[in-house]
Structure formats: C-alpha cells, structure tokens
Amino acid sequence: MIRLWKWCAAGGALAPAVWVAGAVSTGRAGADPVEYLLHFTGNTAFILLLVTLGLGPAARLSGFWGIAAPRRWLGVLTFCWAFAHLGVWIGLDQFFAWTFAWRELQGRPYLWAGLFTFAVLALLTATSTDGWMRRLGRARWSLLHKLAYVAAGTALLHQVLQVRADYAVFYLYAAALGVIIAARLASMAVTGLNKRGP
Numbered sequence: 001m002i003r004l005w006k007w008c009a010a011g012g013a014l015a016p017a018v019w020v021a022g023a024v025s026t027g028r029a030g031a032d033p034v035e036y037l038l039h040f041t042g043n044t045a046f047i048l049l050l051v052t053l054g055l056g057p058a059a060r061l062s063g064f065w066g067i068a069a070p071r072r073w074l075g076v077l078t079f080c081w082a083f084a085h086l087g088v089w090i091g092l093d094q095f096f097a098w099t100f101a102w103r104e105l106q107g108r109p110y111l112w113a114g115l116f117t118f119a120v121l122a123l124l125t126a127t128s129t130d131g132w133m134r135r136l137g138r139a140r141w142s143l144l145h146k147l148a149y150v151a152a153g154t155a156l157l158h159q160v161l162q163v164r165a166d167y168a169v170f171y172l173y174a175a176a177l178g179v180i181i182a183a184r185l186a187s188m189a190v191t192g193l194n195k196r197g198p
C-alpha cells in the first residue's frame with residue numbers, strides 16, 4: 001500500500017511535465033514559450049517543495065506515518081524541477097552565454113536567492129540516499145534535512161524579489177509555508193520532540 005502511495009506521489013510530481021509538453025506543442029504556452037517554461041518550472045519546483053515539507057506534519061498529526069513515505073522521492077523530484085528551471089534559464093533564456101548570464105546576475109538579488117536555493121536542494125538531494133543517512137546517523141541527517149525549510153524561505157525570497165505589481169501569488173505561497181511551519185511546530189508539540197517519526 002505504501003509502495004503504491006509512493007508511486008502515485010511520484011506520478012503526480014511528474015505529471016506537470018506532460019501538461020507543459022502539451023502546452024508548448026499546441027501553442028497554449030502563449031507568445032513567449034520560454035517565459036512560460038521558466039515560470040511553470042519555477043512554480044512547480046516551489047509547490048513540490050511545499051508538498052514535500054507538508055507531508056511530515058500531516059503524518060505526525062494524523063498518526064498515519066505512511067503519508068510521509070514518499071518524502072525522499074518528492075524531494076529528489078523537486079530538485080529535478082529546479083534543475084529544469086535552471087536549464088530553461090541558462091539554455092533557452094541566456095543561450096549558454098555565460099558572460100551575459102554573469103552580467104544578468106549583477107544587480108539582481110532574486111537570481112542569487114534562486115541559486116542559493118538550488119545549491120541547498122542539490123545538497124539535500126545528494127545526501128538523500130540510505131548510505132548518507134547511515135554515514136551521518138539519523139539525528140544528524142534529520143538536522144541537515146531541516147535545511148529544506150531554509151530552501152523554502154529563500155525560494156519565497158526569490159519569488160517576492162521579482163514581483164513588480166501583483167503580490168497575490170507571493171501571499172498564497174507565504175501563507176502555505178506559514179501553515180506548514182505552524183503544523184510542524186504543532187505536530188512536534190503533540191507527538192513530543194523525542195519521538196521518532198517524520
């Protein structure tokens with residue numbers, strides 16, 4: 001049953017790829033498909049990061065520990081979407097013109113926030129294996145993987161720093177992250193700080 005849930009969650013995380021391929025190939029991506037892809041991949045990475053973070057508190061509060069089972073898979077898929085987002089920016093937006101991309105980075109703090117988030121997600125993905133969990137020990141591994149909350153915070157910063165007029169999406173993302181953090185704290189209070197669990 002848990003295995004099925006893990007595969008369903010992974011399928012859900014990959015399904016947007018089918019949607020975006022359809023949108024681009026049928027012209028639904030609008031006049032600027034590169035911008036569409038950039039925004040689509042960025043939003044998907046962020047939403048997936050929020051879903052991954054939300055599974056732990058949901059499992060603790062409900063008592064159904066299996067809910068949290070796909071977290072590592074979803075974390076890796078979050079990184080894959082962030083990688084696609086970076087790939088769209090470097091390849092399709094900047095045409096691999098590294099000097100130009102470097103110039104773009106100057107004076108655009110939101111890009112640095114994005115790069116920092118990407119680096120954190122890369123670290124978490126690299127250490128998400130059983131081998132790394134054994135090497136670090138459960139407690140240290142869990143502490144390291146709390147960096148996912150830092151990544152969510154800097155991804156939010158990346159998003160808000162580029163808003164020019166409409167803050168609606170930012171408020172939505174900030175509220176979602178706030179609820180997840182509050183649920184995490186509440187779930188820790190309910191189940192006890194020392195109890196093993198997600």
Ligand code: HEM
Pocket residue numbers: 038039040041042043045046049082085086089111113114115116117118121155158159162169
């Ligand atoms: C790897 C470094 C990154 C670069 C260079 C980068 C670059 C960009 C660019 C150029 C945009 C579009 C800005 C505009 O249209 O004015 C964007 C939007 C966005 N990015 Fe990133 N990004 C990076 C990492 C990330 C990561 C890791 C996440 C999430 C986990 C993320 C989430 C977003 C979101 C949510 C948006 C806004 C989309 C929207 O408003 O529709 N980005 N990014």
